[in-house]
Amino acid sequence: TDAEVSTRKKTFAEVQTERLDQAERTVLIKCPSKLNEKKLLQYLASHGNVKSHFFFENRGISALIEFSEKSSIASLQDAVGIPSASEHHVVPFKSRLFTFTLKNPVSQHVEETPLHLSPQCHIPVKDLIGKLCLADSISSQMYILLNEYQLTEENIKLRFLACSLVRDFARAYFPDSTVKPFGSSVNTFGKLGSDVDMFLDFHDTGKHATKMKKGPFEMEYQMKRLPSERLATQRILSVIGDCLDNFGPGCANVQKILNARCPLVKFSHQPTGFQCDLSVSNSIAIRSSELLYIYGCLDSRVRALVFTIRCWARVHGLTNSAPGTWITNFSLTMMVMFFLQRRSPPIIPTLDQLKELAGDKDKHIIGGYDCSFVSDLGKIKPTKNTETLDVLLGEFFEYFGNFDFRKNSINLRKGKEVNKPESSPLYIWNPFEQDLNISKNVNQPQLEKFIAMARESAWILQKEDKTQQMINKEPWGLAALLIPFGKNNSSKMKNRMKGIGSETIRSLLDSLKLNNASSQQKAVGK
Numbered sequence: 298t299d300a301e302v303s304t305r306k307k308t309f310a311e312v313q314t315e316r317l318d319q320a321e322r323t324v325l326i327k328c329p330s331k332l333n334e335k336k337l338l339q340y341l342a343s344h345g346n347v348k349s350h351f352f353f354e355n356r357g358i359s360a361l362i363e364f365s366e367k368s369s370i371a372s373l374q375d376a377v378g379i380p381s382a383s384e385h386h387v388v389p390f391k392s393r394l395f396t397f398t399l400k401n402p403v404s405q406h407v408e409e410t411p412l413h414l415s416p417q418c419h420i421p422v423k424d425l426i427g428k429l430c431l432a433d434s435i436s437s438q439m440y441i442l443l444n445e446y447q448l449t450e451e452n453i454k455l456r457f458l459a460c461s462l463v464r465d466f467a468r469a470y471f472p473d474s475t476v477k478p479f480g481s482s483v484n485t486f487g488k489l490g491s492d493v494d495m496f497l498d499f500h501d502t503g504k505h506a507t508k509m510k511k512g513p514f515e516m517e518y519q520m521k522r523l524p525s526e527r528l529a530t531q532r533i534l535s536v537i538g539d540c541l542d543n544f545g546p547g548c549a550n551v552q553k554i555l556n557a558r559c560p561l562v563k564f565s566h567q568p569t570g571f572q573c574d575l576s577v578s579n580s581i582a583i584r585s586s587e588l589l590y591i592y593g594c595l596d597s598r599v600r601a602l603v604f605t606i607r608c609w610a611r612v613h614g615l616t617n618s619a620p621g622t623w624i625t626n627f628s629l630t631m632m633v634m635f636f637l638q639r640r641s642p643p644i645i646p647t648l649d650q651l652k653e654l655a656g657d658k659d660k661h662i663i664g665g666y667d668c669s670f671v672s673d674l675g676k677i678k679p680t681k682n683t684e685t686l687d688v689l690l691g692e693f694f695e696y697f698g699n700f701d702f703r704k705n706s707i708n709l710r711k712g713k714e715v716n717k718p719e720s721s722p723l724y725i726w727n728p729f730e731q732d733l734n735i736s737k738n739v740n741q742p743q744l745e746k747f748i749a750m751a752r753e754s755a756w757i758l759q760k761e762d763k764t765q766q767m768i769n770k771e772p773w774g775l776a777a778l779l780i781p782f783g784k785n786n787s788s789k790m791k792n793r794m795k796g797i798g799s800e801t802i803r804s805l806l807d808s809l810k811l812n813n814a815s816s817q818q819k820a821v822g823k
């Protein structure tokens with residue numbers, strides 16, 4: 298029952314289903330700059346009950362409107378006009394994107410109440426540092442960072458709407474298909490401003506398969522056969538990509554990247570303001586999203602620590618939005634999870650422990666890999682660990698600043714340091730595809746830079762005199778870690794980097810100097 302679901306924490310699948318359903322009852326309206334909110338809502342109410350709405354800034358003002366009933370959208374669409382084709386000819390695709398204008402704007406601005414606009418991006422790092430300095434503990438600094446960066450309710454609705462609008466196109470070809478977000482949009486670790494990863498799913502068609510098992514005969518569809526699943530994926534994405542490019546209102550810069558390991562279509566969805574990556578269903582990626590969702594829901598410290606470490610890594614140029622030899626956010630997130638599994642007592646369970654708790658419904662074998670783990674959060678015992686985030690942040694830097702990367706790898710299934718199966722500088726086991734290293738791209742200089750930064754950060758936190766720094770109005774705690782470590786520190790750093798290969802020290806110190814200016818710029822610009 299609904300009441301039952303609302304008292305316990307919802308499963309990943311329940312949240313997804315609810316959000317996708319909500320998105321189907323939603324429209325997006327571009328509004329004039331002088332807008333009378335009451336008049337707009339009165340007009341919309343004539344088509345049905347508006348369940349929720351919000352306004353946001355995106356090349357002008359837009360409104361996301363969620364109706365209580367899906368039928369209200371059809372009623373609204375019946376009343377909507379087609380733009381007059383004076384300069385441009387229009388592609389007559391009727392979507393759920395509308396433009397609302399006032400016929401006689403002059404008389405309207407009698408009762409101007411300013412609209413509340415929901416922010417869709419986070420504040421720049423320098424503004425964040427100012428806020429952090431006002432907090433009273435590192436723990437509260439970390440929660441301030443989390444609150445500034447995490448996805449808001451409104452932003453999540455917008456992400457699911459973007460998927461739902463793409464789904465309307467896919468359904469022209471594949472009436473049963475769905476388009477769902479995966480990765481950071483749904484795993485509780487998404488940051489405002491991040492891309493939307495979405496995939497096209499045909500697996501809801503699996504429901505029909507069981508119906509035909511009974512009886513003496515069998516009936517199946519005649520379908521076009523292709524030599525490989527990859528080729529089918531490439532063809533489908535190619536056509537949908539063309540479709541978005543040619544007919545999709547507000548779909549710009551469509552790029553088809555069909556020869557990648559995972560073929561995808563990249564495009565910019567202007568009505569919602571998102572960069573989107575569309576691929577075809579990848580069951581393992583969904584399992585990873587759900588695993589992180591579970592970890593993120595189990596304890597509030599998990600997300601606070603991940604957001605903090607990712608912001609720290611970004612400021613110091615350890616991560617980058619362009620692909621390369623640096624550590625990815627996914628690898629960094631997995632390192633935080635591993636660290637939390639290693640605490641005594643552990644803060645989160647290992648993947649093997651979650652698998653032990655799995656019921657029949659949780660069984661998932663994908664491509665020969667066992668991807669089973671419990672989905673009901675209620676079955677997982679809460680941790681007995683009471684360490685504060687102040688302690689955990691310092692301990693994280695301490696742990697990885699002294700981790701034996703040469704010998705050991707990071708294994709989240711067992712929650713143990715195990716011998717590296719091969720010689721990559723950083724080896725993090727893919728939680729599901731057991732023979733893959735998710736950090737294979739990371740090279741030795743990048744790993745050593747990470748170690749140096751972790752040691753430097755541990756040292757700053759240990760030596761710091763908070764009261765003195767607060768009196769002097771100097772950044773303290775987390776704020777001190779989010780300022781690129783300057784040239785004045787490089788001599789101190791040399792001492793703390795004993796035991797790191799000297800051949801990379803020189804290049805490391807040079808890259809630190811280079812990175813100071815550019816990483817501050819990047820962190821602020823992102």
